[in-house]
Amino acid sequence: MFNNEGLMTRRVREGRLMENSQAEDKITNWVAPNDKSGEFKRGQSQFRNAIKKGGEFPPEKGRYLLYVSYACPWAHRALIVRQLKGLQDIIPYVSVHWNMQEKGWRFATASDDDAPGDSVAPDPLGHEYLRDIYFEVDPEYKGRFTVPTLFDKKTGRIVSNESAEIIRMMYTEVFPLLLFQIFGAGLETDGWQFDDLLEDKYKQVDLFPKELQKEIEETNTWTYDTINNGVYKSGFATTASAYESACTALFTSLSRVESHLSTQTSGPYYHGTHITEADVRLFTTMIRFDVVYVQHFKTNIRDVRSGYPYIHQWLRELYWNVPAFGETTQWEHIKRHYTRSHSQINPYGITPLGPEPPILGLGEEVPAVRFALERLGRK
Template identity: 45%
Template sequence: MSKQWASTDGAFKRQVSSFRETISVSHPIYKPAKNRYWLYVSLACPWAHRTLITRALKGLTSVIGVTVVHWHLDEKGWRMLQPDSTAAADRKNDYFYTLSGGIKDNDSDHSHPAGTIKNDSQRMFIDGTFDPNHQFSRLSELYLKSNPDYSARFTVPVLWDTETETIVNNESADIIRILNSGVFDDFVDDKKFNSVNLVPKELESKIDEFNSWVYDNINNGVYKSGFAENPAVYEKEVTNVFNHLDKVEQVLKEKYESLERKFDGNTKDILNHYFTVGEQLSEADVRLYTTIIRFDPVYVQHFKCNFTTIRDGYPHIHLWLRNLYWNNPAFRATTNFDHIKLHYTRSHTRINLLGITPLGPKPDIRSL
């Protein structure tokens, strides 16, 4: 895609989200209900990935459905696959009420090398899924149905209301707070998920503070580095990314040492409490994870964030990452390295003109 992502000074500017409604029992329009709301996500996008993880952690897979867009972002934006028959569309419960939104787990299946996969590949439930609500082929159609005058980029995630047929929210930070808020708890069959709270009151200020510098300097920092079109801007931004990764490493190092003393070196107990803020899984972990899991596979080479890798340069971040991935299915099942690698390397042709997808690193993530 030839679209220019940087402004005239060569610096990347992130688009501001346009739809910012919420869902609550007191809202005049958007009230909680089962099967009323639908998520449109990309498995490649870290912002959309946040919403999938939160949906899984809160047990909302049977409450809020998901459509996964194709990993390739072309000149017209994100697209959805079209089912071969209406029967496939009618079976949406079989495919969409899953942790991964219906995508088959093919991360370990490399029988189709990346070089043989075309950008227009139409492998249903591998490259993407379909839209059972309107049978739209483009995400843009949802935006234009919501607002015919919409003229900005068509971004994921999208939280869609099937009743009013409009976008409720397209800001990931808002969506994960909505999903975590408990407004859907009554519709969750397994009540163990009701106790999950990613933003407990006693940690909220610390979570917000952690999120604020992680977002600007790491989550968005890798993009400011990768999309920079001025050498001076790039060098400033990539240095800033690693300065703040150093900061996260120090936070987790101190956390690990404290837990090691508390639990007399018992690894299982340490890992059960090894999180960025406090000693429980929180929104801070979810928001950081979606950047760190992409770091070695794509950001090192594609965004030129190559001072070092997470696996070789940050032992405590690496342990924290593997603990989340291997010990929590909400993280593992929603992480698709094929979508991640193919999207970045095929969609950003200003960065990777030939569209060749690197095979490494091997493995995508190391064992715990």
């Protein structure tokens, strides 16, 4: 059985743990202490296989296990898409505990009572840490132990640990997609990966419609670099110049998003009437913005609720009106993970109380905005 760890594997793993704990490159050093640039440089995800009809990893009900953390914006993408595509019975998931320390993500135990939410549970395959799975799959593994991780129970292998690709597997063929990226051609598919297993209403959910593919890809490029990853580059920077450059780029891009949304009149979503991948990828960063990033990552030129009315409206529309977004958002995991796992940023691990509420209701505004609207006779 896959989870019967062999003695050799265990020895290799324990040896590696000792090496790692002595090494300079501890996993909680987000920027290497000797890196003078002070810039956070995100490594490449190492497992890049795909679920594909007729491939090594075919779509099958119950075969794959999705490891996530409710705290993590990259994993949150996968939870949202799983629900939007109605894959709940097809791809089960487990969320790790929010507290990530030297050995990386750990699974919750029966005695944890501070990590609410569905599926925050011991690993059904019996591991204590997420890293244990990576080392069982590859005792020589040298990358990071990240969520989301999509695991194949049948072969005991990791299919992918790259969220951008995991979400696409849930609704597209991967190979035509690569062709599309190389040649810029329209995406032809012979049906979505899991569609044969889905109810009709979910088959119709197309998060990457043909007519928007080019635009979505272009948006992804700058959104990833300056917003999704931009908050991390600001927050993990260890020099003022690295921080200032990331933070400036981030707010330039937020203005770009704000201006895009202000011209979007056909519907509440990033591309108007239908939810697309663009909404998913932006949402998971923006929902964490006011509650964590503004103070913890020092991305405080503005916050969303008082500084970006269009983003604020778009964000609340998704959170309150689309269950896949609201139901997968776990505030306790989000707030506690960042503030208590990043001791180089917050050595005392104190979690700020505010802002309260973590997200405003659809008709609510911060007092200054409400006051201004009342003055203008709009409320």
